[in-house]
Amino acid sequence: MAALPSLINMMSQLIASPSISSSQSNWDQSNKDVIELLEGWLSSQGFQCEVMPIPGYPNKVNLIATLGKGDGGLVLSGHTDTVPYDQGRWQSDPFLLEERDNRLYGLGSCDMKGFFAIVIDTVRQMDLKNLKQPLIVLATADEETSMAGARALVSQNKIKARYALIGEPTSLTPVHAHKGILMERIRVTGQSGHSSNPDLGNSAMDAMHSVMTELMAFRDNLKKKYRDASFVIDYPTMNFGCIHGGDSANRICGRCEIDFDLRALPGMSNQSLVDEISRLLPSIESKTGTKIEMDSLFTNIPSFFTPIESDIIKTCEKLTKNTATSVGFATEGPFFNQLGIETLILGPGSIDQAHQPNEFMALNQIKPMQQVLRGLIERYCLQNNQSNHPENEEQRV
Known part of the structure; x- marks a missing residue:
């Protein structure tokens, strides 16, 4: 050879x-x-x-x-x-x-x-x-x-x-x-307007507050429901990595985005987790009168x-x-x-x-x-x- x-x-x-x-x-x-x-x-x-x-x-x-x-x-x-x-x-x-x-x-x-x-x-x-x-x-x-x-x-x-x-x-x-990983972006679209009159717009940032409240409750439930002692961090993690919204202190925020990742334990389905999060959004959308969308930042990786x-x-x-x-x-x-x-x-x-x-x-x-x-x-x-x-x-x- x-x-x-x-x-x-x-x-x-x-x-x-x-x-x-x-x-x-x-x-x-x-x-x-x-x-x-x-x-x-x-x-x-x-x-x-x-x-x-x-x-x-x-x-x-x-x-x-x-x-x-x-x-x-x-x-x-x-x-x-x-x-x-x-x-x-x-x-x-x-x-x-x-x-x-x-x-x-x-x-x-x-x-x-x-x-x-x-x-x-x-x-x-x-x-x-x-x-x-x-x-x-x-x-x-x-x-x-x-x-x-x-x-x-x-x-x-x-x-x-x-x-x-x-x-x-x-x-x-x-x-x-090892854990799986998914990365998602949630985008809230409201209506910008002059901050002197809240009725002139619809704050996407206020609606994002409701979104984050639901996501944090979802995260807490995952931690209670799923454990695997073979991992140092023995529960699924969700990290809110970055948030962007608005452009000026005297304007009602018309758009707000949050990016997060979720690392699931073996045996958990990434797609099921995405579906569960998606089901949280329509009620917030209806309650706040905003448009809420969720997109994947990349194709998820299974555990x-x-x-x-x-x-x-x-x-x-x-x-x-x-x-x-x-x-x-x-x-x-x-x-x-x-x-x-x-x-x-x-x-x-x-x-x-x-x-x-x-x-x-x-x-x-x-x-x-x-x-x-x-x-x-x-x-x-x-x-x-x-x-x-x-x-x-x-x-x-």
């Missing part, structure tokens, strides 16, 4: 290929250069590579690289995009990998281009000529914004596998659950959950010696749930460094992650039995 660059060199090339995804067009970029690098490296190791266009996103693609055949096996998945960066707040060029203080600095070093370099370097060290089940390396687009890459996999039913690891930065701790007793969770607990936990941030995990794949989130680096200036991956995370990857590949791709139980496989793990 063709020679590959070193792990550090691969990571350096990936970081040097900008692939920012953003809802702001001046930041948003294609991920095709990153996909081209991964396709070349994985093809050189015998993987069959499919570059998958994303409908509606002409400059974004997924990569599905498969070694071996079968309907079982293991997916090692990550996203190829990064968030924007804070100009002037980095100590080094965000697109130039720099090693200092036993850390690798660069945009995407832990979230999550570094994961791909670790995966490919691990694969090249293993004898995978006699796979019993396929090994799939999946690279997705736009995770940081629309999750269009993962959504396209679901809509096209592209991935067929038994197990999946998503290598988001978790400090090598297995994650089996993620894989049972703690699942084989891949138990296996990774043994491989990492860390107990599985839940987290507050969202991932592509729920879309793998929809594909029927037993999935966990586990990767090198810390979420505390993600989305921050001077993002880094600690060097001491790399070898332990490679050990996890080897254990999973051996278990799910090199062994015959796809329903192993780790308690009976102590020596193999």
Whole structure:
């Protein structure tokens, strides 16, 4: 097989290929250069590579690289995009990998281009000529914004596998659950007028006060009704993030908007929550004589959950010696749930460094992650039995 660059060199090339995804067009970029690098490296190791266009996103693609055949096996998945960066707040060029203080600095070093370099370097060290089940390396687009890459996999039913690891930065701790998230905007339209006479207008801000009162009561009811002790914040949260209304102290406010997010626990339906909130609004609209509308700020992300007793969770607990936990941030995990794949989130680096200036991956995370990857590949791709139980496989793990 063709020679590959070193792990550090691969990571350096990936970081040097900008692939920012953003809802702001001046930041948003294609991920095709990153996909081209991964396709070349994985093809050189015998993987069959499919570059998958994303409908509606002409400059974004997924990569599905498969070694071996079968309907079982293991997916090692990550996203190829990064968030924007804070100009002037980095100590080094965000697109130039720099090693200092036993850390690798660069945009995407832990979230999550570094994961791909670790995966490919691990694969090249293993004898995978006699796979019993396929090994799939999946690279997705736009995770940081629309999750269009993962959504396209679901809509096209592209991935067929038994197990999946998503290598988001978790400090090598297995994650089996996270909350969902939806973001909504409520807009109240009244009638502006001269403030000297309230009868000349209809205050949208007054009506928004009633809207917020209902939303806060709704939030309190959610907190009383739903609890999950596996989360640090063990109830659904609703945050009123920003509010805008009116334009002058001497004018009746004709329009007011509030943006909020709601993070639901596993088992709760985002759509049901939106429907419940929507049903609160018509009575306020009627009572205040205003027009009230609600719109989604982005397509919501479902919660993620894989049972703690699942084989891949138990296996990774043994491989990492860390107990599985839940987290507050969202991932592509729920879309793998929809594909029927037993999935966990586990990767090198810390979420505390993600989305921050001077993002880094600690060097001491790399070898332990490679050990996890080897254990999973051996278990799910090199062994015959796809329903192993780790308690009976102590020596193999």
